[in-house]
Amino acid sequence: MTTKIAEGGHFELGGDLRVARMGFGAMRLPVSRRGGPPNDRDIALAVLRRAVELGVDHIDTAAFYHQHGLAANELIRAALSPYPDDLVIATKVGPHRAPGDQYPTGQLPAAELRGEVERNLRELGRDHLDLVYLRPGGMEDPGGEPIGERFAVLAGLRDEGLVRHLGVSHVSAAQLAEAREIAPVAAVQNRFDVTRPQDARMLAVCEEAGIxxxxxxxxxGFGIPDDARVKAIAARHGATAPQVLLAGLLALSPVILAIPGTGSPAHLEENLGAAALRLTAEDVADLRS
Structure with missing residues (x-):
């Protein structure tokens, strides 16, 4: 399959970083499924290189994406450094993952956020980070605690030139508003898919603000949704359910950036092929129903 990522359109991230709206998420590079065995390192490196060959210029990662001795940041550096000039790398800080924890179980205090940003810089081999998200709260629903103190730390690192743009992840509308009072927010990363549009109000805020x-x-999430609408649209287009889910996101709003992740070369080709899938007005209406 020949993918045409550019057909999915582009977005000016932060007003000055032009990225394809179809990107790549690195969470599944170390392991393909929660609690599963480690991926083959050479295959993970090949997936990253192939993604860039196919036009991916936006990769989302985090230092806490590591399992079984495989770390997403290390894989990205090994596969892609020296980096293409147009490659945008986004990362997240905030969650605390203690030694022995399979997943993050707490939050880093404000005083430790600089160290986490510097860790990402070292692991990725960069002198600055293009986009850093602050991710507060737990791993389920966004919390309501104030984020100003921690976001102000990242704003200071932005002023120093270590970070180009700031984002927030897993946040409520109130937390986004609090962050925007401190510094410009270039991106929001919350849970959302076309079968689970519970964050539609946040998406509307982002559309209005150009975020x-x-x-x-x-x-x-942890399995493709068994959704009759998605299956019907896939059948109409001769596409797969994952492709409809991704194409549906791109059709839903011009500010959405899709960042599907995988450790499989075949799934990579399938996912990125969704950028060229054109859904009809009827398809989009069905997904909204």
Whole structure:
């Protein structure tokens, strides 16, 4: 399959970083499924290189994406450094993952956020980070605690030139508003897919403000949703359910950036092929129903 990522359109991230709206998420590079075995390192490196060959210029990662001795940041650096000039790398800070924890279980205090940003810089081999999200709250629904103190730390690193743009992830509308009082927010990363549009009000805020919205779990999370609408649209287009889920996001709003992740070369080709899938007005209406 020949993918045409440019057909999915572009977005000016932060007003000055032009990225294809179809990107790549690195969370599944170390392991393909929650609690699963490690991926093959050479295959993970090949996936990253192939993604860039196919036109991906926006990769989303985090230092806490590591399992079984494989770390997403290390894989990205090994596969792609020296980096293409147009490659935008986004990362997240905030969650605390203690030694022995399979997943993050807490939050870093404000005083430790600089160290986490510097860790990402070292692991990726960069002198600055294009986009850094602050991710507060737990791993389920966004919390309501104030984020100003921690976001102000990242704003200071932006002023120093270590960070180009700031984002927030897993946040409420109130938390986004609090962050925007401190510094410009270039992107929001909350849970959203076309079968689970519970964050539609946040998406509307991003549209009005020209803020990118990059859903995590764009393919539903820990398994493709069993959705009759998606299956019917896929049948009409001779496409797969994951392709409809991704094309549906791109059709839903011009500020959405899709960042599907995988450790499989075949799934990579399938996912990126969704950029060229054109849904009809009827398809979009069905997904909204």
């Amino acid at each position: 990118a919205y990059a859903p995590y779990f764009p393919l539903g």
